[in-house]
Amino acid sequence: xxxxxxxxxxxxxxxxxxxxxxxxxxxxxxxxxxxxxxxxxxxxxxxxxxxxxxxxxxxxxxxxxxxxxxxxxxxxxxxxxxxxxxxxxxxxxxxxxxxxxxxxxxxxxxxxxxxxxxxxxxxxxxxxxxxxxxxxxxxxxxxxxxxxxxxxxxxxxxxxxxxxxxxxxxxxxxxxxxxxxxxxxxxxxxxxxxxxxxxxxxxxxxxxxxxxxxxxxxxxxxxxxxxxxxxxxxxxxxxxxxxxxxxxxxxxxxxxxxxxxxxxxxxxxxxxxxxxxxxxxxxxxxxxxxxxxxxxxxxxxxxxxxxxxxxxxxxxxxxxxxxxxxxxxxxxxxxxxxxxxxxxxxxxxxxxxxxxxxxxxxxxxxxxxxxxxxxxxxxxxxxxxxxxxxxxxxxxxxxxxxxxxxxxxxxxxxxxxxxxxxxxxxxxxxxxxxxxxxxxxxxxxxxxxxxxxxxxxxxxxxxxxxxxxxxxxxxxxxxxxxxxxxxxxxxxxxxxxxxxxxxxxxxxxxxxxxxxxxxxxxxxxxxxxxxxxxxxxxxxxxxxxxxxxxxxxxxxxxxxxx
Numbered sequence: 001x002x003x004x005x006x007x008x009x010x011x012x013x014x015x016x017x018x019x020x021x022x023x024x025x026x027x028x029x030x031x032x033x034x035x036x037x038x039x040x041x042x043x044x045x046x047x048x049x050x051x052x053x054x055x056x057x058x059x060x061x062x063x064x065x066x067x068x069x070x071x072x073x074x075x076x077x078x079x080x081x082x083x084x085x086x087x088x089x090x091x092x093x094x095x096x097x098x099x100x101x102x103x104x105x106x107x108x109x110x111x112x113x114x115x116x117x118x119x120x121x122x123x124x125x126x127x128x129x130x131x132x133x134x135x136x137x138x139x140x141x142x143x144x145x146x147x148x149x150x151x152x153x154x155x156x157x158x159x160x161x162x163x164x165x166x167x168x169x170x171x172x173x174x175x176x177x178x179x180x181x182x183x184x185x186x187x188x189x190x191x192x193x194x195x196x197x198x199x200x201x202x203x204x205x206x207x208x209x210x211x212x213x214x215x216x217x218x219x220x221x222x223x224x225x226x227x228x229x230x231x232x233x234x235x236x237x238x239x240x241x242x243x244x245x246x247x248x249x250x251x252x253x254x255x256x257x258x259x260x261x262x263x264x265x266x267x268x269x270x271x272x273x274x275x276x277x278x279x280x281x282x283x284x285x286x287x288x289x290x291x292x293x294x295x296x297x298x299x300x301x302x303x304x305x306x307x308x309x310x311x312x313x314x315x316x317x318x319x320x321x322x323x324x325x326x327x328x329x330x331x332x333x334x335x336x337x338x339x340x341x342x343x344x345x346x347x348x349x350x351x352x353x354x355x356x357x358x359x360x361x362x363x364x365x366x367x368x369x370x371x372x373x374x375x376x377x378x379x380x381x382x383x384x385x386x387x388x389x390x391x392x393x394x395x396x397x398x399x400x401x402x403x404x405x406x407x408x409x410x411x412x413x414x415x416x417x418x419x420x421x422x423x424x425x426x427x428x429x430x431x432x433x434x435x436x437x438x439x440x441x442x443x444x445x446x447x448x449x450x451x452x453x454x455x456x457x458x459x460x461x462x463x464x465x466x467x468x469x470x471x472x473x474x475x476x477x478x479x480x481x482x483x484x485x486x487x488x489x490x491x492x493x494x495x496x497x498x499x500x501x502x503x504x505x506x507x508x509x510x511x512x513x514x515x516x517x518x519x520x521x522x523x524x525x526x527x528x529x530x531x532x533x534x535x536x537x538x539x540x541x542x543x544x545x546x547x548x549x550x551x552x553x554x555x556x557x558x559x560x561x562x
Contacts, residue, residue: 005033008051014043032127045126052124056103063089063099063129065136065494066218072096073137075116084108087133094118099125099133132494178229181222182237186255188219189281190262193499195322196281197264199234201227201274213449213500214322231268231275238266246270265349282351289334289354294327295501303506304443308332313440314403316390318415324447324502325412326351329386332410333357336384345386346373362388371395378402387411396428403438417538418444418507419526422517436509436517444505446538446559448551451484452492459485461546461553469539469557477547484549501550503541508533 006020015023015037023036034048043051049060068089073081075088075096085101086108096118100108103122113120185208189197194210205221222230235242238251251266265280291301307315315332317325330352333343338356345354348362348370358380360373368376370387371394377385378398389412390396403409415424421442425435461483469475486496509517513529521529531537542556 005051005055008054009037009043009047012047012051014047014051035127049124049126052126056124058103059123061089061099061123061125063125063133065129065133068133068137070137073133075118076112077115078134078138080111080115081134082131084111085127085130086112087130087137088112088116088118089123089133091118095121097121097123099123099130101125101127101130132488135489135494178226178233181226182230182233183255183257185220186262186264186279187257187260189279190260194281197277197279199230199277199279201271201276203273206230206274213495213497214447215449215495227274231277234266234277234279235268238264240266240268245275265351280351289327289331291331291335294324294331296504300504300506303441303508304332305335307441307508308336308408310408310440312403312406312408314399314438315408315410315440316421316442317410317412317445318418318421318442319412319445320414322447323445324500325445326388328443328445328502329410329412330354333384333386341383342381343384343386344377344380344382345388346370346377347386347388369395371398374398374402378407382407384408385410389413390425390428393429396425396430400425400430400434400438404434415444418442418505418535419523419530421507422526423523432520433518436514439509439517441509442507444507444538446503446542447500448503448542448545448555448559449497450499450501451549451551452486452489452496452498454491454498455487455489455496456484456549457487458482459552462557465557466543466553469543469553469560473537473539475540475543477543481547482549483546483553485552497555501545503538503545503556505536505538505541507535 006015006024009015010017010020019037019042023033023040023042034043034052037043038045038048045062049062053060068087072088072091075091076086081087084105086105087099088096089099090097096112096116098109098112098120100122101124102108103124109120109122112118185197188194189210192210192212194212195214196211198207198209198211198216199222200207200209204224206224206227207218208220208222209216209218232242234253235249235251237253237255239253240249240251248267248269250268252263253266254261254263263282265282267278267280268275270276291304296304317329319325326347333345334354334357336343342358343356344358344360346360346362346368350359350361353359360368360377362368362370362373370389371392374385374387374395375398385402385407387395387399387409390399399409399411413421413424415421419442422432422435422439425439426432470477486492488494488496492498507530510533513526513533516526516529538560539556542551542560543553545551546553546556
């Protein structure tokens with residue numbers, strides 16, 4: 001070895017002797033000098049890596065955990081990997097490349113060789129990279145990768161040559177690699193709380209991604225020669241036509257494993273290179289429709305309950321696709337006593353089966369689009385009606401008519417904010433007088449990524465983003481306010497975020513606002529009136545969540561500016 005790390009960095013001119021002594025004093029008993037210097041901004045990761053390579057006389061490697069096959073990581077036990085701060089990163093022939101924080105630890109190298117059966121070729125890596133790779137390699141969300149080797153060693157190429165019928169015959173064999181792989185993909189998504197699974201054909205491998213907390217991340221790749229078997233297996237489970245590859249198809253499947261039951265809405269569409277499958281995860285066992293489970297603040301929940309107490313009128317939810325509107329509407333419905341109330345819905349599709357509620361699946365091909373279905377429902381003596389979306393003139397007219405004739409109607413519109421529902425309904429052909437008479441309130445919603453509570457730490461927010469959110473807003477931030485960020489840990493896979501939290505903007509239709517709508521006042525004037533009456537807009541609601549340590553200013557900014 002060439003000497004101590006600090007001396008090497010001084011000799012290289014990366015730091016001065018004074019900076020070294022200051023860092024040694026600040027690092028603490030269990031600190032690591034290199035990390036302390038990087039945290040202070042005195043050296044870069046590349047400079048630290050080069051110095052470590054000199055110190056240990058082995059190559060340095062900067063690692064991206066997502067590029068390292070978790071099968072390789074799992075060649076040594078997790079407990080040993082964490083204790084010794086080392087992880088396998090590659091295998092070639094009989095040699096295993098082992099990334100180590102301390103590559104001079106000969107005992108660790110001997111243990112790794114004994115357990116894995118490979119000869120170890122050590123390299124040096126930063127502790128954060130090693131631990132992040134271990135976290136990812138042993139995380140249950142990538143457990144599906146472990147069956148890839150089984151897939152590769154099976155003679156699926158022969159089955160492919162024999163035709164798709166033989167490929168699909170594996171459905172009878174619960175231990176077939178393709179069956180276990182599909183099951184792992186499905187249950188992996190449920191276990192990590194993913195909302196969607198994407199299987200995308202690319203050359204040379206199919207990519208599998210989960211959408212978790214609103215973000216897509218790759219969890220595995222599937223060799224092309226097994227792609228047909230995987231798609232065939234999913235189609236069989238979803239009761240889809242396995243011989244049709246040129247037209248879009250929809251289906252549904254359910255899986256029950258170790259007491260966990262989940263359903264999936266499956267969509268297949270032909271793309272260049274094959275078929276793309278997207279599966280919406282419907283976790284039937286973990287869905288609780290309460291305002292607390294939603295994450296709605298008490299003040300907001302009380303306002304919504306006040307709206308639901310009205311005997312008739314229209315409540316509108318607005319927000320982009322994937323903002324949680326349907327979940328909020330389901331929560332509203334389950335908070336209405338269905339024992340003495342006839343509650344009916346028209347949905348496209350029906351995502352969850354709600355006890356005590358009559359749910360109708362919209363089907364335009366058979367004359368049951370939203371507009372027609374609403375007309376039929378009106379003959380069913382309804383008290384409360386939920387329509388999945390008001391998207392055309394016919395549905396808008398029927399919805400307002402229902403609200404004006406003694407029914408409580410809940411539906412959605414695609415607008416950027418709550419007040420935008422008024423001009424949008426007008427665009428659909430409703431006059432302002434009817435809108436004002438029917439509308440009870442509009443709720444705009446967004447979903448933000450929640451901070452990981454295991455690794456959050458105080459942080460200075462991006463001032464440009466904070467100022468943009470504060471622009472024109474009546475938001476008072478205490479001088480001693482503390483904002484937070486996620487440092488990244490094993491619990492959140494290094495992202496700093498875990499779970500999602502909603503923010504709401506509730507536009508209540510008071511007598512004064514009703515008159516303003518009847519008069520056709522523009523959006524800006526309606527906003528002024530609503531703010532005077534206490535409406536909290538999305539930006540202030542998001543900043544309040546950031547002040548409470550539940551999300552970040554950056555997350556609020558990106559969600560509201562997109």
